[in-house]
Amino acid sequence: MNMKMTNCFLMAASLVAATQITTAADVTGKITLKGTPPEEKVLPIDPLCGKLHTSSLKTRFYVTDGKGGLGDVFIHIKSGLAGAAPAPSATPAVLDQVGCEYTPYILGVQVNQKMKVLNSDPLLHNVHPTPTAEGNKEFNKAQLPKGPPIEAVWSQAEILLRFKCDVHPWMFAYVGVVEHPYFAVSSKDGSFAIKNVPAGMYVIEALHRKTGKPVTKEVTVGANGAVADFTIELQ
Amino acid sequence: MKRPQHSPWLYRFAIATALTTLVLLGIGGLVTSKGAGMAVPDWPTSYGYNMFWLPFSWWKGGIFYEHSHRLIAAFVGLLTSILAAWIWGRETTGRVRWVGWATILILVMMLGHRGSGNASGVGVDVPFHFKLLAGLMPILLIFSVVQCIRTRGALRWLAMAAVFAVIFQGILGGFRVALYKDQIGIAHAALAQLFFTLICSIVLLVGRWWNEANAEPLAKEPCLRHWFLAATVLIFAQLALGAAMRHQHAGLAIWDFPLAHGQLWPDTSPDAVLRYNQQREELVALNQITAGQVRLQMLHRIGALLVTIAVTVSAWLTLKRVGQGNPLRKTALAWLALIGIQVALGVSTVLMNKPADIATAHVVFGAFSLATGVALVLMTWRSEILSFTPDGSVLPSSDIAVAN
Numbered sequence: 001m002n003m004k005m006t007n008c009f010l011m012a013a014s015l016v017a018a019t020q021i022t023t024a025a026d027v028t029g030k031i032t033l034k035g036t037p038p039e040e041k042v043l044p045i046d047p048l049c050g051k052l053h054t055s056s057l058k059t060r061f062y063v064t065d066g067k068g069g070l071g072d073v074f075i076h077i078k079s080g081l082a083g084a085a086p087a088p089s090a091t092p093a094v095l096d097q098v099g100c101e102y103t104p105y106i107l108g109v110q111v112n113q114k115m116k117v118l119n120s121d122p123l124l125h126n127v128h129p130t131p132t133a134e135g136n137k138e139f140n141k142a143q144l145p146k147g148p149p150i151e152a153v154w155s156q157a158e159i160l161l162r163f164k165c166d167v168h169p170w171m172f173a174y175v176g177v178v179e180h181p182y183f184a185v186s187s188k189d190g191s192f193a194i195k196n197v198p199a200g201m202y203v204i205e206a207l208h209r210k211t212g213k214p215v216t217k218e219v220t221v222g223a224n225g226a227v228a229d230f231t232i233e234l235q
Numbered sequence: 236m237k238r239p240q241h242s243p244w245l246y247r248f249a250i251a252t253a254l255t256t257l258v259l260l261g262i263g264g265l266v267t268s269k270g271a272g273m274a275v276p277d278w279p280t281s282y283g284y285n286m287f288w289l290p291f292s293w294w295k296g297g298i299f300y301e302h303s304h305r306l307i308a309a310f311v312g313l314l315t316s317i318l319a320a321w322i323w324g325r326e327t328t329g330r331v332r333w334v335g336w337a338t339i340l341i342l343v344m345m346l347g348h349r350g351s352g353n354a355s356g357v358g359v360d361v362p363f364h365f366k367l368l369a370g371l372m373p374i375l376l377i378f379s380v381v382q383c384i385r386t387r388g389a390l391r392w393l394a395m396a397a398v399f400a401v402i403f404q405g406i407l408g409g410f411r412v413a414l415y416k417d418q419i420g421i422a423h424a425a426l427a428q429l430f431f432t433l434i435c436s437i438v439l440l441v442g443r444w445w446n447e448a449n450a451e452p453l454a455k456e457p458c459l460r461h462w463f464l465a466a467t468v469l470i471f472a473q474l475a476l477g478a479a480m481r482h483q484h485a486g487l488a489i490w491d492f493p494l495a496h497g498q499l500w501p502d503t504s505p506d507a508v509l510r511y512n513q514q515r516e517e518l519v520a521l522n523q524i525t526a527g528q529v530r531l532q533m534l535h536r537i538g539a540l541l542v543t544i545a546v547t548v549s550a551w552l553t554l555k556r557v558g559q560g561n562p563l564r565k566t567a568l569a570w571l572a573l574i575g576i577q578v579a580l581g582v583s584t585v586l587m588n589k590p591a592d593i594a595t596a597h598v599v600f601g602a603f604s605l606a607t608g609v610a611l612v613l614m615t616w617r618s619e620i621l622s623f624t625p626d627g628s629v630l631p632s633s634d635i636a637v638a639n
Contacts, residue, residue, distance in 0.1 A: 164520035169270035
């Protein structure tokens with residue numbers, strides 16, 4: 001009897017899940033920057049890192065397309081998701097160190113999703129994430145030139161978690177860690193797409209690291225997905 | 236046992252130790268200013284190597300500053316140990332002498348012993364003997380200072396206090412790396428200033444002037460003494476505030492002067508702090524500015540004003556009440572000049588967006604200012620320090636040594 005009930009429950013759950021998958025769609029949109037960002041500053045890199053570049057390295061505070069689009073904004077579903085979050089992707093998120101810069105500058109991962117930090121440079125770096133959420137463990141590991149990847153997993157949501165390199169103090173990047181896979185980082189023209197969002201009503205949040213103030217929007221995701229455009233203002 | 240005579244070589248050695256400590260302070264300041272404190276992620280090893288054998292090819296970027304800091308710190312530890320053993324040997328005989336030397340030797344050997352592993356990570360594998368030393372050193376340091384006071388400035392206890400302080404300082408530095416704690420960094424920076432002052436005090440106390448029986452009597456006016464003492468305590472509080480600011484690793488929380496974010500007292504509301512973070516141009520990995528950091532920097536500015544007033548009044552009183560040719564006059568004027576330089580460096584640090592060299596010079600001149608203040612306090616209390624009698628008369632030096 002119990003076995004039969006369990007099977008029925010599992011079937012019903014699978015049906016619900018299947019329905020959700022069939023109705024899942026993308027949330028797309030564009031981030032627009034209102035205001036003129038200040039000029040990017042030249043980074044104080046050392047001669048060894050300088051040899052890896054033909055021109056000077058600059059800050060990446062405001063990545064824009066010059067037409068109002070704003071890149072490197074972390075967008076995620078803030079609330080509205082029901083039930084347990086899907087298991088994290090088996091594909092690790094990759095943060096690389098190229099030319100004495102972390103690439104990408106802004107990255108998203110799911111809680112408990114594996115992260116791989118690579119060193120593609122012919123130089124030693126140290127990988128030093130500085131989490132602030134309790135449960136996310138700080139570490140500081142050396143990584144030899146083109147050495148094996150360093151793996152990291154975050155058990156708590158944290159927006160944004162900073163990675164830095166103490167050998168080259170101008171190197172830093174930020175990772176948005178959220179409990180579900182529904183997040184995106186805007187590209188240079190400001191466009192983004194959060195993939196396979198189940199149908200429902202959600203609050204979506206967009207956060208630009210430098211402007212600091214998150215903006216939110218309510219969206220209803222149907223069979224055709226939803227559009228959520230954001231405007232971020234410079235103060 | 237007689238009180239030892241002035242030794243020119245001991246004096247020179249003490250000066251060399253003080254100068255090396257100054258270099259250490261400078262490079263320590265650079266480590267923080269450059270954000271390189273964690274560039275060598277393990278301790279007591281360096282990238283798994285014995286600290287003294289890290290290949291030179293690794294000394295790049297932040298590693299250069301952090302590793303140089305460790306090596307110079309080890310050298311200062313060695314110099315301090317030799318200085319203490321030298322002074323202890325001059326002031327003691329027989330079994331007491333050997334016990335003191337053995338203590339120093341054992342401590343140096345314990346520090347040199349790497350233990351079962353290297354530590355990198357919260358609570359990870361810090362060798363037990365370092366934990367033991369971390370607990371023991373503050374106790375021994377307090378014991379030495381008490382002994383020093385009890386015996387009216389017996390130099391050997393001051394020298395022994397320096398050994399315990401330098402060991403504790405080294406371990407604090409190591410724990411800062413191993414445990415990722417900024418708070419330990421603040422204690423490390425504050426103790427660095429005190430240690431430099433301690434070594435400078437030893438330089439003064441082994442100098443010819445201090446030990447000459449007929450040295451010119453200095454002013455004993457309570458008013459002057461109290462101003463020196465109050466200004467020195469203010470300077471130390473100011474240095475501790477500065478250390479707390481630097482070790483937040485948030486850069487400048489206010490970048491204009493004499494106003495602060497355009498106001499006499501800056502807005503610290505959440506919206507204002509958000510705006511400060513948005514507006515600042517951080518070129519290295521810095522923590523976010525918080526309202527607390529803005530207030531801390533304002534306190535530092537108020538502290539600078541109070542120190543300037545206290546040192547100016549002290550110098551003015553000295554010129555007014557102390558006779559021509561008295562060394563107090565020159566020292567007090569030098570103190571005032573140091574504070575002037577220090578204020579200029581502080582303002583430059585703010586207006587030039589905290590360049591590493593200027594910010595480090597600000598730390599070094601802060602240490603000089605504190606050491607000069609302590610020297611002035613000691614100079615005005617010289618006769619009491621050398622005396623056992625309540626009326627302040629100087630006893631024969633041989634009596635002082637025997638009573639110890």
